[in-house]
Amino acid sequence: MSDSLPEAVAEADAVAPEVAAEVEAEDDPAAPAPLDVPRTATGHPEVDAGLDRLADADHLATDGHVEVYEDVHRGLRDALTALDARPGPPAPPRPYESRS
Template identity: 55%
Template sequence: MSEAPDLPFDGTDPAAAGEPAGARWEAEPQPLGVEFTPTGHPEVDAALGRLPALDGVPASAHAAVYEDVHRSLTATLTALDGPDPQDDPPR
């Protein structure tokens, strides 16, 4: 199985247009305009609060932050499946 070529969104081939490789991808990072609305759950808010910091950061750095946020949210959801410490009978 061959991989699809890394073409711009418009499907044109920059090499065929005489542009150097990567020429269309060197633009300055633009603000994403991410707005954060607190959920009221401290762990979720801490994880999601990292996303607005990506404004103006090159896209190549986004994946690591997204993966960390996903890991944090997964851990928070997994913890909800555990026993509730308030359910333990008194000793």
């Protein structure tokens, strides 16, 4: 009976690997942590999707942020370019200029 007691204590103290990893990450000050910067919706779906994509960097190490930032920058640049490409109202006709 005394032989089973150490095994029972060891099993009770054992932590699942995924739980142990979470605990270690919480204790590691260098581990990635969300910045919790509030993002306000703009009303433009393309821009809002880019801003939401920034949250993907929260769980990445610093060297992984570059890819996310570049992706968001590309998306925002494309959204701005699309605004310039949209045709506006036609320009008013120019008055006839006489050539005398």
